Amino acid sequence: MKIKLNFISIKNQIALFFGGYFIFFLLTVLVTGGKSLLPDTLYVFSALIATLVGLLVVKLYGFKHPRGQVLLYFSTGLFLWFIAEATWVFLDFFSLEKPYPSIADIFFILAYPLLFIGLVKEIRIGKIRWKSQRTLPIIAIATILGLLVFYFGVYSAFNPEDDAISNVFSIFYGLSDLILLFAGLLIIFVIVDYRQGKLFAPWLSILAGIFLTLIADVIFSIYEEAYMQNDFWVTKIDLLWTGGYLFIGYGLALIALSLKEMREKIIANLNGNKKKKRPKS
């Protein structure tokens, strides 16, 4: 039986999918209480969804295309996070090994530089216009957020009671989040120029996803022990990580839709003009 959704635009169908996925995930988290396999599987798959959508956009731009390469770095970073999340869940539920610190962290950490390179490439393509009206507030926000991330994510992350590997990973996560924070704030300059264009909302969504991930990372670094002990409230930061993946996936899906729609319009305009021009008899 085919279900036709013609009465809902494709854009709204995409929003329904990602929104519905998050709500379903939220319900499984609330129903199951603490850590459970079903919500964790949904959590892992949210990273996979974002990855697959990213690869679709890469294909639309072209693998050698500058923007295709931006999103290839993004998608590869997301894929590494998917592997990391899957490894974490496997270790947490099916192995006697602690999921943190573990091999999962290697995949988590490898993703950050790729995401950073993607953001920097997009900044270079986007050509930032430095205006004092925008620059000063962003510098102020960057300073405050940077200090917060540094304090909670790097300085406070060091715990003399933890082993050396845990401390190294914790500090590395904090530094990676700091770098990603600054790249994310810089890209605001690029996307502000996109306002009133189709690309504004997608990039805003991607940024929202990145910032949700950073917030979750910082909270994890503060309450790591409580998280590992499956504290009811602290483990709810999974909602932020999942929300992060879904916002990124949603943004990438909107880019794909925008490219497809614009391609069809451009072709229609070109064909429309060809039809109008007929040779005089």
Next chain:
Amino acid sequence: MDPISSSEENSPKKSLIEEACKIVYLNFGSGTAQLYRAGLKDKAEKEILSSLEESLTELVGPDKAQLEIKDLKNNI
């Protein structure tokens, strides 16, 4: 028609087409750029510029579109 004048007239248009295709490539991807290039032959310069600006405005917004068109005119 004088062939030298003809080629001089064609040169700005050729340059415009090249720059327009670069912009379409960068903003809309390689597939769209190929189709766009194929469809430009019969278009007047003014038409190329206005339709490009319209498409760019829809995708990246009026501010960015104006910047791109300004860069295009500087590069011709």
